[in-house]
Amino acid sequence: MTKGLDGILAKLTELQVKAPKVARSAVGEVAEQFEQALKVNTPVYFVMDGMHARDDTKVTNFKGGDHGLISKDIGYGRATGWRIHFPDDGTKYQAGQGFEEKTINEMTPKAKEIFASKVKEGLGL
Structure with missing residues (x-):
């Protein structure tokens, strides 16, 4: 029997092999909650075209199933994804806000x- 949270997380790979349906539900649930956070x-800032980054978050479909790794990507869509690093990392004119790292x-x-x-x-277990 595994003790501790880190030991259980080490069993995640075993879960992907023995119970892929449960692993997919876990990854899906985490991805949904991560997107909400x-x-x-x-x-939110003023944008001329009306598309805010907050409204353009995306969660991809499952990836890596053929390699035994179940994952999803969470991020921004094409409309706002290219510019999101400016407010997050900052520029010489504005300080970075670090909201991606805060979410992680x-x-x-x-x-x-x-x-x-x-x-x-x-x-x-």
Whole structure:
């Protein structure tokens, strides 16, 4: 039996092999929650064309299934993705806001908890 959260997360690869359906549900749940947190943390600013980055967040379909790795990408769409690094990283005229890193730091513990509960469920621990 695995003890501790880090030990359970190490079993995530085993979960992808033995119970891919449960692994997909875990990745999907984390991706949805991550997208919601990204929407909350993304600043809204005036844009001439009316498309805000907050309204253009995207979650891709599952990737890496043929290699045994189940994942999804979370980010921004084509309309705003090219310019999002300016407010996030900053320029010589404005300080960086760091909202992408803030979202990652905020969601990491929540993602670990979701993965741990799904590993316990899928592997019967």
